[in-house]
Amino acid sequence: MFIKETSLVLFIFALIFISRDVKCQLPKTDLYVAEFKNLATIPQVSSVKFLNKFNLNGYNNQAKFFTYNDLYLSSGIDTHQITDIYHLQLKKNEIQRITNTEMISEFSPTLTPHEDFFSVVRIEADRKSQSLWMYPLDLSNTGYRVLSKLNNIGYHTWISKDSVALFLVGSPNTLVVADIKTNKIELITENAGRCIKIDQDGHLIFVHKVRQDLWLLKSYDVKEKSVFSICQMPANREDFDIMPNGTFIASDGAKIKIFNPLKDGEWIEVADFSNQNIMNIQRIQVLRDRVIFINNY
Numbered sequence: 001m002f003i004k005e006t007s008l009v010l011f012i013f014a015l016i017f018i019s020r021d022v023k024c025q026l027p028k029t030d031l032y033v034a035e036f037k038n039l040a041t042i043p044q045v046s047s048v049k050f051l052n053k054f055n056l057n058g059y060n061n062q063a064k065f066f067t068y069n070d071l072y073l074s075s076g077i078d079t080h081q082i083t084d085i086y087h088l089q090l091k092k093n094e095i096q097r098i099t100n101t102e103m104i105s106e107f108s109p110t111l112t113p114h115e116d117f118f119s120v121v122r123i124e125a126d127r128k129s130q131s132l133w134m135y136p137l138d139l140s141n142t143g144y145r146v147l148s149k150l151n152n153i154g155y156h157t158w159i160s161k162d163s164v165a166l167f168l169v170g171s172p173n174t175l176v177v178a179d180i181k182t183n184k185i186e187l188i189t190e191n192a193g194r195c196i197k198i199d200q201d202g203h204l205i206f207v208h209k210v211r212q213d214l215w216l217l218k219s220y221d222v223k224e225k226s227v228f229s230i231c232q233m234p235a236n237r238e239d240f241d242i243m244p245n246g247t248f249i250a251s252d253g254a255k256i257k258i259f260n261p262l263k264d265g266e267w268i269e270v271a272d273f274s275n276q277n278i279m280n281i282q283r284i285q286v287l288r289d290r291v292i293f294i295n296n297y
Helices: none
Strands: 002-004 009-011 029-037 044-050 059-065 070-076 084-089 094-097 107-111 117-123 130-136 144-146 153-158 163-168 174-179 185-190 192-198 204-211 214-221 226-232 240-242 248-252 255-259 268-272 281-287 290-296
Touching (some): 029 059, 029 268, 059 107, 059 281, 070 107, 107 153, 117 153, 130 153, 153 192, 163 192, 174 192, 185 192, 185 204, 192 240, 240 281, 248 281, 255 281
Antiparallel strands (some): 002 009, 029 044, 029 290, 059 070, 070 084, 084 094, 130 144, 163 174, 174 185, 192 204, 204 214, 214 226, 240 248, 248 255, 255 268
16 A cells, blocks of 8 residues: 555555565665765765664665655565665655555655656566556555566666666566557667666666676667667676766775766776775665665675
8 A cells, every 4th residue: 555644545555566586585775875075076975874764674775866855765674575665855854654565565666757656666466577567656546557568677767758778587687678658678788787777868878797707887879779888887886877967976895986988097986985884885876966875784
């Protein structure tokens, strides 16, 4: 069910999402926000704040900025196997549970180009089929499934109202672009990383795991159907984000690094959080001077 706490209105319906790697106990993960000065130019860390006091020993992951002060994330509070979507208001330091579904988990809350909707990936009742759903932000109805023929969706990012990039779980994992109206699927590459983003020019940015010791950050031109390499990722790292000026930000263990393709020859370290016992930064996202990330134990 969806919970809208301000009006105490409950919307009850069946939602399912437990990814194939969540059948076992989910890891303990902590969520942080780091404030920077001059993040895109000469970065300096101003502060780091621990965010999941509401769930100290559970799973907290896949946080997304919906606005500068509003984060949506997936958390498992009562169990390490079942997760719900939560809304964390940074300015007010308030947490609101958005979904509360018995034996059902939701992951990867993502704003869509459609007005007032967000999307999630979920697993259906058979606990195997991984599907993509859209729900209204005002929780006024139970939402609907898109791409009903795809049952192995792991991660997603929207390109336009009708087009979505998908990480499909398989052997090997693949990156595709899907049209939600026609159900047409276009293969981009095999052996893609889980993190997929859209840059300021509408290009699809992803990590291509060419071989075990070579993971390349690449750009796909959706219109021209062409791919080019940007740079090599830090070793065994696949999570990244993009700033408005085209600078990339990524994690490398306890460190955060940036790379500007126009002027940098390699990744540049801008923060090291090892003295705060933050040793394995993942799921990084940036908005203006804020960087959110999780520490995976």
